[in-house]
Amino acid sequence: MPARYQLPMELRHLRYFQAVAREEHFGRAAQAIRIAQPALTRQVRDLEEELGVQLFERLPRGVRLSPAGRAFLEDTNAILEKLQRSVARAKSYATGHVGSVQIGFSEIASRHPEIPAKLLQFRLDEPMVELNLLPMSSMNQIDGLRNGTVDVAIVYDIHLSDEHLGVLDSCELGSSDIVLALYEDHPLAQKTIRLQDLVDERFIFPARKPQPRYFDRLMQACLAHGFSPNIVQETATDSILLSLVAVGMGIGFTQKTGGVPRQGVVLREVEDLDVSFRLHLAWRKSDPSPAVLRFVSAMG
Template sequence: MELRHLRYFRAIGREEHFGRAAIALRVAQPALTRQIRDLEAELGVELFERLPRGVRLSEAGRIFLADVEEILAQVDRAADRAKRLGSGHLGTIRVGLSEIIAAHEFISYGLLQFRESEPGVALELRSMGSMQQIAALKEGTLDAGILYDAHVDERDRDNLEHVTIGIGETMLAVPRNHHLAERDSVTMAELADEPVLWPERRAQPGYYDRLMTACLEAGGAPRVVQECTTNSILLSLAAVGMGVGFMTVSKPLPSFQNIRLVPISDLNLALHVLLVWRRRDQSAALRRFATVMAERASAPQGA
């Protein structure tokens, strides 16, 4: 028994007429009659009562038709799912992002845009540090990561593919009652005596090194009083006056209670925000996700 036998039977069962079914199926009527006889022979039961003019479903035929309708509907659904998976319109994408990266507004809008444009693809967002994302990508437990270019080691670039989805500028986070809070910009020389809150190297070695190098090139190492594992800790400590901190942000600038972000005029440090995935991953849904996120990055602000 083949699927064409079931499709032929369904057409005749619906019409209860071989001639009309043959026209609908674009099959010669003698061939259609022969296929149904073969099906009846295989089942060992007559599916139709032959009448002087046309046919009528037998009792067995009516029951068989109900089952065939269900079988063919399931086949059609399975075929549709396969097509949608193959074209990237169905599936699940496991995406990693850190607290620092999630603060960029364009990322949230990009995720929303993809979710609205591809409702059949589920985004499974996982909060994890950049180094954890790289490890998870290598292990295959993560499909994509969103992180700064500083975290991608040269040794990993042959195995990872990426697209730039944004750029972050490093600014100074200061308490609103700080003497630098109302300035349009500051220089690194003005921060020489300031207590500085600094990222912890163990959690973000690439970012730590890039930031330290930029500070040294701009005039000197900062006076670090506390290393922070997350931006929320840095902001909490800065808000109570424990120090000033470096934060990488993008426009429109985020708003924080009791904190103001001030540009650093001579700190030459811009970090690219990357969407990263395994080079060998050929998932169509993942490729569509990368396209949407890249297009969102190039869209005018506020679009």
């Protein structure tokens, strides 16, 4: 088995060799790469001695590649091109143009009028950054931020406690007002509504366990006006809530959106229900990647 060759050569040797091969003349190559011709001649001779092969045939008016030189040039070009791509790739990672972002994504985010459009625009602007949307509840998103499985979370401000804000950064994305969802034939569907009008209604409420602060805010608003909602069903998502409203199972509070939420459902404001939530983008303070920071900047 032949001995493994140890390469003491430096990157500059390859560039010098490449320049002479391109110009087929030591003098012109030296001018092109701006070094003295004797130094270039010496460096190429040293390279040939290290390799143990003659890379150039010396001619009266220049040089030309030997068969070994042509083979070496082909590999040298491939090495330097790959190195150039590696440098560009490293710079892209460092500036956030390449990488991946794990995004905790809940139904509230998908229904917000601006967020899906911003996600699409980021994909178009940064095609080398992979966005992975991970459907999960708000509380699971925050847990994911803290244990490192999620890079950014899109959550209501009520889910961000002082303890969370000690280790997380956040910025506001917008607000979401709370309105009442009713099936389209409900007697209140075409009337002005106040909370006292809802005393005898059957309510579909968001489940408390996955989002306790959201549940509590809505409940407190009702209690402040003298009634406790008659909850006939708790649901994990707004889409389930709206499906149950559509078939007449009850009414429920949901976030205000720009369009029709579901066929058979109407959204109405409740005049004395002053409840709204701020939607935030949250990420870890410690070691955010350049791709994450670029995503935060694009979404904020």
